[in-house]
Amino acid sequence: MNVIIDQRTGYWWAAQLELEVGYWWRILWEPTSQHLTAYYRGRWEVGGFYHKGHTPKDLWPLxxxxxxxxxxxxxxxNAPVPPVLEERLPDALWRAEG
Known part of the structure; x- marks a missing residue:
């Protein structure tokens, strides 16, 4: 399915996801490639870690x-421990996904 996502929706998704996870992730909407990129800010190897997804529903389980x-x-x-993320996508994002 090739659905074009408008920029406003994509940027809103990125901002809303960041609010849901606090400072543990930096999330960007990439309008030309029509996907979200989430960079993990917690403890990891040198170079970090990131995920990509077309919608919040794709990205959340990762x-x-x-x-x-x-x-x-x-x-x-013995470092700061990130919170547990709920299994289900947060309600505001779930409703926006449709």
Whole structure:
């Protein structure tokens, strides 16, 4: 399915996702390639980690999995531990997805 997502919606998705996860992720909307890119800010190897998805629904499970691993690494290193992300996509984003 090739649905064109308008820029306003894409930027809103990125901003709303960042609000939902706090400072643990930096999320950007890339209008030319029509996808979101989420950069993990927690404890990881040098070079960091990121995910891409066309919608918040695509991105959320990947972010949850990475954040879970980030929690494990932080606990081992006695570093700040990121919160657990809910299994379900936050309501505001779920409604926007349709």
């Amino acid at each position: 972010m949850r999995e990475t954040q879970h691993e980030g929690r494990r690494r932080a606990l081992v290193a």
